[in-house]
Amino acid sequence: MKTAPNLLQLIPDIFFDALAYILPASLLFIGVMMISSSIGGRLVKAYLELGASFDRFIVVLLGFGIFYIIGQLLTHFSYDVILVPLRKLAAWRNNDHFTKSDIDWMADYTFIRHKDTTLGLEISKRYARTIMTRNNALVALLLIVISIVSNQWTASIASGILFLLFLHEAYGEQVFFSRYLLEVTKELRTMEPTPKEE
Numbered sequence: 001m002k003t004a005p006n007l008l009q010l011i012p013d014i015f016f017d018a019l020a021y022i023l024p025a026s027l028l029f030i031g032v033m034m035i036s037s038s039i040g041g042r043l044v045k046a047y048l049e050l051g052a053s054f055d056r057f058i059v060v061l062l063g064f065g066i067f068y069i070i071g072q073l074l075t076h077f078s079y080d081v082i083l084v085p086l087r088k089l090a091a092w093r094n095n096d097h098f099t100k101s102d103i104d105w106m107a108d109y110t111f112i113r114h115k116d117t118t119l120g121l122e123i124s125k126r127y128a129r130t131i132m133t134r135n136n137a138l139v140a141l142l143l144i145v146i147s148i149v150s151n152q153w154t155a156s157i158a159s160g161i162l163f164l165l166f167l168h169e170a171y172g173e174q175v176f177f178s179r180y181l182l183e184v185t186k187e188l189r190t191m192e193p194t195p196k197e198e
Contacts, residue, residue, distance in 0.1 A: 021071025024135035
């Protein structure tokens with residue numbers, strides 16, 4: 001019978017959540033603050049005016065919680081806005097290493113986690129990176145829109161460059177993840193003992 005995971009076992013999952021959700025949300029927050037300097041200035045001033053260190057600590061904790069929720073929303077929308085067009089691009093380029101759906105690799109991922117916990121954590125980290133890169137691409141796209149609405153043309157150009165870089169990275173990360181998962185699964189299946197014939 002399996003026991004409940006302890007705190008040390010949960011640390012990798014917390015790290016992967018931070019990688020996939022909190023970092024892109026933080027990028028969005030920093031970008032909005034830089035583009036809309038008036039909003040950023042007021043937020044920094046309000047934070048510095050908090051007297052007790054405990055109050056600042058609570059604000060930071062609430063901020064991480066808000067970033068986590070925003071990151072989940074970014075993940076939901078980046079699937080349709082970023083990942084689906086990239087899959088169409090991969091199909092147009094006849095790239096078979098770009099998975100057509102998440103169902104294609106979930107069975108292999110489950111198989112790997114049952115066979116080797118360390119490799120399972122490595123796959124989880126790789127998958128978190130694919131989510132992070134596509135979320136970053138969506139964040140850059142949102143910053144382009146915010147920059148144009150705010151008439152910040154320099155920021156819109158910088159956001160456009162970031163969007164292209166993150167989009168290219170998202171494509172590469174997804175292809176690498178699919179190929180890596182496939183090769184690891186093949187290797188583990190070849191190491192399985194063959195059933196003896198009676």
